[in-house]
Amino acid sequence: MIQGHGGNIYRLAEELRCDPAEIRDMSSNVNPLGPPPGLREYLRENVHLIQALPEADACSAVQSFCRKHGLSPRNVLAGNGSTQFIYFLPLALRTKQALIVGPTYADYEDACAMHGALCDFITADRENEFRPDLQKISRQSAGADTVFICNPNNPTGSLIPGEELLALCRRHPDTRFIIDESYLPFVPEGEEHSLLHSGLSNVLVLHSMSKIFRVPGLRIGFLIGPEKLIAKMRHYSLPWSLSNPALHTVIWLMNHGEITDAFIGRSREYLSVERKRFCTFMSHASHMRLFPGCTSFILAELKGGHNSGQICAALAAEKILIRNCANFRGLSDRFIRISLKTEESNRMLLEKLSAFA
Numbered sequence: 001m002i003q004g005h006g007g008n009i010y011r012l013a014e015e016l017r018c019d020p021a022e023i024r025d026m027s028s029n030v031n032p033l034g035p036p037p038g039l040r041e042y043l044r045e046n047v048h049l050i051q052a053l054p055e056a057d058a059c060s061a062v063q064s065f066c067r068k069h070g071l072s073p074r075n076v077l078a079g080n081g082s083t084q085f086i087y088f089l090p091l092a093l094r095t096k097q098a099l100i101v102g103p104t105y106a107d108y109e110d111a112c113a114m115h116g117a118l119c120d121f122i123t124a125d126r127e128n129e130f131r132p133d134l135q136k137i138s139r140q141s142a143g144a145d146t147v148f149i150c151n152p153n154n155p156t157g158s159l160i161p162g163e164e165l166l167a168l169c170r171r172h173p174d175t176r177f178i179i180d181e182s183y184l185p186f187v188p189e190g191e192e193h194s195l196l197h198s199g200l201s202n203v204l205v206l207h208s209m210s211k212i213f214r215v216p217g218l219r220i221g222f223l224i225g226p227e228k229l230i231a232k233m234r235h236y237s238l239p240w241s242l243s244n245p246a247l248h249t250v251i252w253l254m255n256h257g258e259i260t261d262a263f264i265g266r267s268r269e270y271l272s273v274e275r276k277r278f279c280t281f282m283s284h285a286s287h288m289r290l291f292p293g294c295t296s297f298i299l300a301e302l303k304g305g306h307n308s309g310q311i312c313a314a315l316a317a318e319k320i321l322i323r324n325c326a327n328f329r330g331l332s333d334r335f336i337r338i339s340l341k342t343e344e345s346n347r348m349l350l351e352k353l354s355a356f357a
């Protein structure tokens with residue numbers, strides 16, 4: 001880990017000498033409604049799972065994931081969160097020149113740096129609501145062997161429509177596209193934009209269960225791609241990447257399709273309502289401009305006298321954690337990211353943010 005991540009409830013709790021559970025974490029993008037009903041009880045009743053080694057290749061979890069998503073196990077690997085794949089892909093793909101479409105999640109750059117791959121960056125403009133410029137991406141993709149695209153993007157929340165993304169990948173068959181769909185399950189009709197079934201030989205999709213099912217502590221992610229590439233990637237997989245509780249959680253989630261589908265639907269509706277309410281409340285604020293996006297978080301530009309460090313510090317003193325975006329390449333200390341949580345937390349944060357006018 002080179003650049004590090006955002007909000008850390010443990011560090012703040014240490015600073016404030018309080019229990020991490022007392023921190024209102026509005027910096028982490030996990031589903032405010034999660035985990036899905038029944039999962040906690042299932043895990044509680046199956047604590048004995050920790051007493052046995054899991055399958056080395058998590059094949060039962062891969063099979064149930066594939067059954068649910070209409071995929072073949074030959075196209076899928078399971079890992080210790082999508083992070084495991086992000087960090088081995090530049091090595092496994094022998095990436096020499098990567099293109100990173102930003103401003104975005106820093107781990108793509110960190111992973112490339114770890115394996116000595118060079119990076120070029122395209123940064124979407126704030127004036128353009130952070131919408132990625134596909135023509136520009138296409139031009140620069142020609143000079144890269146690996147392109148990282150987060151769709152929808154963290155932290156801007158912008159979404160490239162699936163058809164346009166597919167056309168981009170088709171146009172550059174000799175370039176590998178890594179499409180990170182960690183936040184796509186939050187998007188209404190998100191499936192329409194997924195490249196899970198692209199069938200293209202140059203597309204690898206990252207799928208995370210951490211965010212939508214609010215199980216970041218379990219570490220569950222998948223890599224989906226063409227059979228030939230996945231066969232190569234298999235050589236880089238570590239044994240027992242999914243712990244036994246994680247593996248059985250996947251099976252439980254995939255076998256309870258009715259519960260999980262209804263849960264995802266409810267989460268999308270809830271977030272749409274909260275996002276709208278949040279943005280409407282702030283629509284007349286002159287000190288803050290919001291980029292609503294389509295997921296569980298909102299990027300905000302600070303237009304008043306306070307910078308992101310000052311706002312984050314003031315909120316932290318009140319045990320509220322939001323994401324300071326100053327260390328995102330392409331952003332600055334004029335940006336913060338807010339993860340939507342309970343209605344009560346969202347209202348409370350709106351009031352606090354209003355006070356910075």
Ligand SMILES: Cc1ncc(COP(=O)(O)O)c(C=O)c1O
Pocket residue numbers: 080081082083084105150154180182207208209210211216219220221
């Ligand atoms: C865009 C993006 N991709 C991947 C990850 C890693 O998720 P995980 O390893 O929990 O699947 C994160 C975590 O914040 C993220 O924001």
